[in-house]
Amino acid sequence: MTESDTTGEQPRTDGSGIVAPDDQTPTWSDRKARTQGLSRLTYEYFERARREDQDLRTESSYIERDVLGFPAWPHETIRNLAIASFFIGMIIFLSATMPPHIEAPADSSTTPAVILPDWYLYWSFGLLKLGPLNPELSILGGQKLMADRTYGVLANLVIVGAIAIVPFLNKGSARRPVEEPFWAAIGMSGVIFSITIAALSVKNLFPDMMPPHLLFDLTFLLPIVGGCLTYAVLKTMREGYMFELNRRYYRLRPPK
Amino acid sequence: MSLEPKDDHDHKGWLQQKDLSPVEKGYLSTLMWIDKRFRIVDYMELLENLYYKINLQMPKSHTEQYNLDNKFWYWYPLYSLGFFSLLAYIVAAFSGALLGFYYVPGAAGGATGDPSAAYQQITFIMTDLNFGYMLRSIHRWSAQVMTAAVFLHMLRVYFTGAYKEPRELNWLLGIVLISLTLVFGYSGYLLTFDQLAFWASQIGVEMALSIPLLGEWAAQLVFGGFTPSAATIQRMYLMHVFLLPFIVTALIAIHIGIVWMQGIAEPH
Numbered sequence: 001m002t003e004s005d006t007t008g009e010q011p012r013t014d015g016s017g018i019v020a021p022d023d024q025t026p027t028w029s030d031r032k033a034r035t036q037g038l039s040r041l042t043y044e045y046f047e048r049a050r051r052e053d054q055d056l057r058t059e060s061s062y063i064e065r066d067v068l069g070f071p072a073w074p075h076e077t078i079r080n081l082a083i084a085s086f087f088i089g090m091i092i093f094l095s096a097t098m099p100p101h102i103e104a105p106a107d108s109s110t111t112p113a114v115i116l117p118d119w120y121l122y123w124s125f126g127l128l129k130l131g132p133l134n135p136e137l138s139i140l141g142g143q144k145l146m147a148d149r150t151y152g153v154l155a156n157l158v159i160v161g162a163i164a165i166v167p168f169l170n171k172g173s174a175r176r177p178v179e180e181p182f183w184a185a186i187g188m189s190g191v192i193f194s195i196t197i198a199a200l201s202v203k204n205l206f207p208d209m210m211p212p213h214l215l216f217d218l219t220f221l222l223p224i225v226g227g228c229l230t231y232a233v234l235k236t237m238r239e240g241y242m243f244e245l246n247r248r249y250y251r252l253r254p255p256k
Numbered sequence: 257m258s259l260e261p262k263d264d265h266d267h268k269g270w271l272q273q274k275d276l277s278p279v280e281k282g283y284l285s286t287l288m289w290i291d292k293r294f295r296i297v298d299y300m301e302l303l304e305n306l307y308y309k310i311n312l313q314m315p316k317s318h319t320e321q322y323n324l325d326n327k328f329w330y331w332y333p334l335y336s337l338g339f340f341s342l343l344a345y346i347v348a349a350f351s352g353a354l355l356g357f358y359y360v361p362g363a364a365g366g367a368t369g370d371p372s373a374a375y376q377q378i379t380f381i382m383t384d385l386n387f388g389y390m391l392r393s394i395h396r397w398s399a400q401v402m403t404a405a406v407f408l409h410m411l412r413v414y415f416t417g418a419y420k421e422p423r424e425l426n427w428l429l430g431i432v433l434i435s436l437t438l439v440f441g442y443s444g445y446l447l448t449f450d451q452l453a454f455w456a457s458q459i460g461v462e463m464a465l466s467i468p469l470l471g472e473w474a475a476q477l478v479f480g481g482f483t484p485s486a487a488t489i490q491r492m493y494l495m496h497v498f499l500l501p502f503i504v505t506a507l508i509a510i511h512i513g514i515v516w517m518q519g520i521a522e523p524h
Contacts, residue, residue: 095390099389120441149465153466
């Protein structure tokens with residue numbers, strides 16, 4: 001035990017006690033810089049990213065301002081309010097003019113002639129009726145690999161999965177459909193398929209309108225036809241659009 | 257006898273020398289009272305920091321740089337579909353909360369053709385309750401409109417390529433949200449427990465049963481049995497008013513927060 005331990009009221013800050021000397025107390029950034037392993041990596045990456053941002057900002061030739069160009073008040077706010085009140089008015093108008101219908105109470109002993117979900121699930125309901133497409137595999141002796149209803153539920157998952165992976169397949173900075181006729185055609189055939197599959201699911205509402213086989217074939221043919229048409233039209237339009245786009249671009253940035 | 261704690265920073269003296277109006281004095285002493293207990297100064301600093309961060313100097317947007325305002329704002333209605341679905345969601349939440357005061361998720365003995373408790377309450381709302389007809393109508397229509405707006409929103413995002421590079425995760429989140437919206441609609445559709453609701457839930461049970469291995473377990477969990485009953489409607493009610501609202505509201509907040517952070521994807 002030294003003398004200062006017993007007599008000193010103040011903690012020692014010269015580095016000889018448990019308290020680090022004032023001039024050696026690490027700052028928070030020092031502490032971050034001295035860490036090891038993953039946190040060290042994180043620190044280095046963030047420092048680097050911050051520097052990159054700063055460099056980009058100093059290099060930029062854009063006019064810089066404190067806020068973005070379009071003022072939130074009153075311009076954007078009033079426009080949003082106008083649109084919001086219009087939309088809500090629309091909902092109230094719809095509900096005043098077309099109130100919901102209520103069916104007979106539930107009865108498990110009588111099946112209604114037409115069972116349908118709400119309109120937004122027609123596509124999913126239609127996918128449950130894909131039984132005719134479920135292949136009978138000869139390797140299983142003419143058996144189907146899975147039951148028809150499993151096949152239908154799987155079709156739902158396949159559709160959702162296909163939509164989910166789109167951003168990982170279609171890259172690049174193109175935005176307009178004319179710039180990418182192929183992806184626009186895929187999207188258009190998807191839209192048409194969602195309509196035709198919905199029509200397939202509500203076929204029981206109009207039993208005499210079309211022979212069922214024709215409807216089933218059209219469900220898959222129309223999307224392909226629509227996709228091809230979209231592709232052809234956009235490909236034709238593309239030349240003119242790209243000309244306009246390039247002219248606008250080079251007028252603003254003349255080639256050196 | 258007790259000791260008065262000493263005021264180290266002499267707030268009172270400071271207040272007296274300031275010569276303030278009663279309003280200012282009241283405000284400051286309230287602020288000091290709260291700050292002494294919760295140290296809100298620290299949080300104010302956080303807020304201030306946030307305020308300056310969102311006002312960081314931004315480069316010109318693409319629309320501004322190439323003077324595309326006329327082109328861009330022409331398509332503005334399509335760009336407000338996401339906001340529209342949010343609005344419809346809020347309207348549905350309010351009208352749904354009001355409907356919840358009257359609705360009862362009881363379906364005992366309901367599958368035999370006798371009106372169940374849920375069905376009777378719906379009938380009561382539609383025929384006896386003041387404005388009940390309008391209330392249910394608004395709830396239903398805002399749900400329909402929200403679903404339609406969400407579908408169209410997805411189409412707009414697809415055809416303007418707004419899901420591309422920095423925004424893949426938000427696209428995935430959007431797919432989760434649209435699926436949850438459909439589940440929302442489906443569970444609400446079953447709550448009336450009329451004929452169509454009964455048979456629609458029967459189809460749901462069949463779909464759950466068709467899952468290999470886990471099918472029966474899933475049907476028990478989600479529908480509470482292999483045929484629609486009181487358990488089914490109880491589960492759908494809890495999903496519709498408790499589970500889904502929390503999840504969907506949180507996901508919507510994240511979805512919009514990401515749009516705020518990344519900015520809207522303007523068409524090139």
